[in-house]
Amino acid sequence: MQNLDNIELLASLSAEERNAIAAKCSWRTFRSGELILERSKDSHDVFFVVSGNVSIVNYGISGREVTYATLGEGQYFGELSAVDGGARSAGVMASSRCLLAALGREHFRELLMANPAIMMSVLERLARIIRINDDRILDLSTLGAVQRVCQELMRMAEPDPVTANSWLIYPMPTQSVIASRVSTTRETVARVLGQLTHEGMVLKKGKTLYLNDKSRIEDFVNTLAVTSGQTPRPER
Structure with a gap:
């Protein structure tokens, strides 16, 4: 049965609430090395990593790949576009065979509004990303x-x-x-x-x-x- 029981962000919800969210998701399996999301594309789903691993990547002008992070089972990505409605800020590749559950923007925003603790968790994660990127920009400069x-x-x-x-x-x-x-x-x-x-x-x-x-x-x-x-x- 497809479920979201191992997703850390949803741990505070009951099994029934997680099942209700799972029913709103579209599910897809990706092969290792397969492109999941392309940078600058106008899509706004949030993806839960049910199994496997994915890499958040970008490419320089020369074509060199830059890996921002690797996410494993229980984590999620895509929240930035879901929050502000903008284009994707990075690409996502499957690092291994993985099963993902994609939740639409409106359903994700409803989840945040109905669960302040989950909303705070997302905000804290975004703040961490900003701090890490600030550090890396400073590192590259100095x-x-x-x-x-x-x-x-x-x-x-x-x-x-x-x-x-x-x-x-x-x-x-x-x-x-x-x-x-x-x-x-x-x-x-x-x-x-x-x-x-x-x-x-x-x-x-x-x-x-x-x-x-x-x-x-x-x-x-x-x-x-x-x-x-x-x-x-x-x-x-």
Whole structure:
């Protein structure tokens, strides 16, 4: 049965309420690598990721792909166009085989108006996106490629629930995905990860990258800034 029980945004609703929303959705399966949404298109549905993964992408003038984020099962996308009625601000590609449920703009807006907690969750998510993009714009304007890779690793890292004062990234994105996020090459990402690993600042096990000493990585970024004549970045 097609349902939205694993969608985080809808967790506060009852099973009956989620089923009612599911009945208003159109459902579609996408293959890995298939285009889901194209930038600038005039569509306004919100998509719930019922299974699989998708990547939010854009392309520069040269054609280089820039990945903004990867979303997995239980997450959603497309809310910006649903809120303001504008064209899509980015493209979306299937990173794996995925099942999506698309909810029309009017139904989504009704959901927000009827559920203030869900509306606040959407607003908080939009605020986070703005803050992250502000940071990335600043990084592109002030940091070299090696520093940008380090900043992205620290941005993705979350506290290790097992080891105190340790941070981790799970699942660790591919080097190509990280490169596209910070506008550099996969080779640069590989070189940075190799250096950080050699100096004991990170350790990769399976799909997890452990940041053993986040403060040392921050010092490393600032040291590069000093040696290149940049102003050291303050802690965020």
